[in-house]
Amino acid sequence: MLIAFLDTHLRPYRRALALLLVLQIAKTMATLLQPAFFSLVVDRGIVRGDLNYIRYIGTVMVVVALVQILAAGAAAAVGARVSAALGRDLRSRVFRRVMGVSAREVGRFGAPSLITRTVNDVQQVQALVVTLLDIAVAAVITCVGGVVMALLQDVSLSLIIVALVVVLVTGLTVILVRISPTYARMQRAVENINRLLREQITGIRIVRAFVRDDHERARFSGANSELFGVGLKVGRMMATVPVVVMVLMNTATLPIIWFATGRIDAGQAQVGSIAALLGYVTLIITAIIMATIVFADLPRAAVSVRRVQEVLDVGTSVPTHPNPVHGARRRGRxxxxxxxxxxxxxxxxxxxxxxxxxxxxxxxxxxxxxxxxxxxxxxxxxxxxxxxxxxxxxxxxxxxxxxxxxxxxxxxxxxxxxxxxxxxxxxxxxxxxxxxxxxxxxxxxxxxxxxxxxxxxxxxxxxxxxxxxxxxxxxxxxxxxxxxxxxxxxxxxxxxxxxxxxxxxxxxxxxxxxxxxxxxxxxxxxxxxxxxxxxxxxxxxxxxxxxxxxxTHAQLLYYNRTYQEIAYSQGIPQEIPSRGHRTIRGVLHGQHS
CATH class of the missing domain: 3.40.50.300 (P-loop containing nucleotide triphosphate hydrolases)
Incomplete structure (x- = not known):
């Protein structure tokens, strides 16, 4: 549902997304070229003592760094604009849908739920799009490009990097599957907080009049504790991600250095290539760490997407006629x-x-x-x-x-x-x-x-x-x-x-x-x-x-018992207009005056 939802609602921004992709590729490629240039500086400049070559490559690295900075700034600006526009349009669509359904559908969701879906859930989707466009795209390009560049430096040692990527992706997928239901619970807990706040604020006079302050505090405290517990569980699960990533990164670096030492001694590898390879390991691991930020938002955003889509998909029990009447002769009947x-x-x-x-x-x-x-x-x-x-x-x-x-x-x-x-x-x-x-x-x-x-x-x-x-x-x-x-x-x-x-x-x-x-x-x-x-x-x-x-009033006073009871309860003049001059009280008691 998440992919289909984003595909549908991001479609109006195809041109901006294409520009963003170009900018992200330019930024990432500029980043990936730096370790390769550093390898050239070491192997061809420092080892051979060629200062002119070092100056030349250094100048190229400065130019590439400027390209990287400009592309990164432009990509961030385009991504922020797209995500803000998506949030604006989603809120408008949800609001129009709510305005277009009957009171029955509004009652089925409830006002606190609709407020949460229109504001909080749309914000979650918007935050996801920001991280997807600014971080996830760059992380994917960096991982793929980093593996390719590492293979160009040393095929056998790069296989360690490939294995590392596979292990990390598998581990993150397992964490995502386990954490997704917990995020759904968190959204329901937030919704419950909103509902309680709405009830307590709108009914504050009743709360004070019946001296129920302590009772309402206890209700809010219970809902707040529930949200705290769910949030703590999510936090603990997500706290394991950077620890696992760092352990695997260090685990991957050690064998690369170990095997690289022997290859350098045997003349099968150069110092600059190994340094570049370690640089790509760092870039890939950094990209994966950044990707975990996106992964952390995915379960919560997936729940928000489902909740927003439920509102957008809801039908109305009061449908508009396909050929409606737009006016009628004024009669007031x-x-x-x-x-x-x-x-x-x-x-x-x-x-x-x-x-x-x-x-x-x-x-x-x-x-x-x-x-x-x-x-x-x-x-x-x-x-x-x-x-x-x-x-x-x-x-x-x-x-x-x-x-x-x-x-x-x-x-x-x-x-x-x-x-x-x-x-x-x-x-x-x-x-x-x-x-x-x-x-x-x-x-x-x-x-x-x-x-x-x-x-x-x-x-x-x-x-x-x-x-x-x-x-x-x-x-x-x-x-x-x-x-x-x-x-x-x-x-x-x-x-x-x-x-x-x-x-x-x-x-x-x-x-x-x-x-x-x-x-x-x-x-x-x-x-x-x-x-x-x-x-x-x-x-x-x-x-x-x-x-x-x-x-009429007189007729109902004469013959309708329900109306007589209402009139009697309100002290309406006691005599009923009739030939017998009966009173309302007498009628209700089966008596004549």
């Missing part, structure tokens, strides 16, 4: 027909045979107890998930036939947990409509009952917003999220418990402004408080994923 949904791995569905129709300009509310499937139903309308049965239509067209851009311009969402991005008030409001003018933003803020507090902020629309809107109150974040959806001007608004952080007075003004300023829009409102939805055209009651009632 939302139809959900016999829709059911079951989360992957869940024992049973969360929605069963849901039917819902909202005509253009209507306000339809969805109420029910916690866990009844209200938010999941909105997610189907927005096509964050596809229903496992049934269908969802907007303006008479199946949402699966829309292009994602077109659907999300028709439907605007205000999520249950309003999320703001770091930037400014203006940049958050323009998130779905980058070309919106300032007066559009102020109009949306006024409708959302947020204009007054934004005017009081230093910089107003340019006022800074921290990550997640942490420098704003819950009510302010909620109103800004509503204003953001209003700037988009969609046909259908999905408001997921979007009034929960507002006081009743602000909520009433907001509902009145929506009815006045966007009367043509369809409103689908999920709410816990019945006061936010009792004026809706129709209210749908969910219980355990099923529709158990639908009608």
């Amino acid at each position: 939302l139809t959900i027909q016999a829709a059911g949904f079951q989360y992957p791995g869940a024992p049973k569905p969360v929605l069963h045979n849901i039917d819902l129709v909202a005509e253009g300009g209507q306000t339809v509310a969805i109420v029910g107890s916690t866990g009844s499937g209200k938010t999941t139903l909105l997610n189907l309308a927005l096509r964050l998930f596809d229903p496992t049965s049934g269908s969802v239509h907007v303006n008479g067209i199946d949402v699966r036939s829309f292009s994602p851009d077109s659907l999300h311009r028709v439907i605007g969402i205000v999520p249950q947990e309003p999320h703001l991005f770091s930037g400014t008030i203006g940049s958050n409001l323009r998130y779905g409509a980058p070309g919106a003018h300032d007066h559009d933003l102020w109009h949306a803020l006024d409708i959302a009952q947020a204009g007054e507090f934004v005017e009081q902020l230093p910089g107003m629309l340019d006022a800074p917003v921290s990550q997640g809107g942490s420098n704003l109150s819950g009510g302010q974040r909620q109103r800004l999220a509503i204003a953001r959806a209003l700037v988009l001007r969609p046909e259908i608004y999905l408001l997921d418990d979007s009034f929960s952080a507002l006081d009743r007075r602000t909520e009433a003004r907001l509902r009145a402004a929506l009815a006045r300023d966007v009367p043509e829009a369809t409103m689908i409102i999920v709410a816990q408080r019945l006061s936010a939805v009792q004026h809706a055209d129709r209210i749908v009651v969910l219980d355990q994923g099923r529709v158990v009632g639908a009608g």
Whole structure:
């Protein structure tokens, strides 16, 4: 997988890689020529006392050394550029893939895992490419070229070098096979650390409120100790590599000197050739030591490559239609027909045979107890998930036939947990409509009952917003999220418990402004408080994923027991409009007043 992955993703840089190969060959050949020149200086210059020849070869060696320096610098620059570009492109591909899959696939990986894969794993691949292009290529050329040059000096003694290379390559391969699973464990340990940190930092207020600091420290300490143990095991295994290499290098040098002495005495070899041969031994061993740096990164990088490829290969459970609809006549009609949904791995569905129709300009509310499937139903309308049965239509067209851009311009969402991005008030409001003018933003803020507090902020629309809107109150974040959806001007608004952080007075003004300023829009409102939805055209009651009632507020108070229980729990006025003037409490207890 590693080779195929690199072949695929390095293909756009073929020209740069070809230039890099030429530079590496030039650098390595310049390095390999130096021992041969030194042999000539000894055998032809010093032995014969030819000073002019020594000066000539010395000048050539200086020129070759300059070539080596220039080629090495250029090769390092090209390699760094290629690896940086590869890292940039890989991160972009992974990010685009994550943005292109459904919430189901994102949930399968988990946010900490996706962050680790996008940042840490891509960095591991990038580091591997740096060492491959700068060290591994040079090491291979040096080993092959060094053996060839050594054979040219003395064939019989060079066989010792060949044997040394074979032994080293075999030993390193064994170490790599043994260490690879440990690197996989290390990556999982890093991922676990990221997950814990994310949970503890985002939930710091809960940790403090429940006095669980010691518990969380213990959890982190356990995860940290696990990472330490795995890292220590890897370090011990890799520490054996340079020791083995140095032992073998010294072991190879001694027999070369031993046999060379006899050959020199017999007149079968010259001192300069033996010196060059020992120089090639040193170069080859150095190259192998440098190669071990690459080998040390290979198992970890192979794991990272597999993890990155898993994200790039993941399909989506919400595929785009091959011939998507890019626009539709504005009507604002939302139809959900016999829709059911079951989360992957869940024992049973969360929605069963849901039917819902909202005509253009209507306000339809969805109420029910916690866990009844209200938010999941909105997610189907927005096509964050596809229903496992049934269908969802907007303006008479199946949402699966829309292009994602077109659907999300028709439907605007205000999520249950309003999320703001770091930037400014203006940049958050323009998130779905980058070309919106300032007066559009102020109009949306006024409708959302947020204009007054934004005017009081230093910089107003340019006022800074921290990550997640942490420098704003819950009510302010909620109103800004509503204003953001209003700037988009969609046909259908999905408001997921979007009034929960507002006081009743602000909520009433907001509902009145929506009815006045966007009367043509369809409103689908999920709410816990019945006061936010009792004026809706129709209210749908969910219980355990099923529709158990639908009608107006008055109708549901009259006949729907689930709605009556919700109203009673919230202190809704006790009298039910009916001829008998029954009370909610009396209905729930089977009594008449």
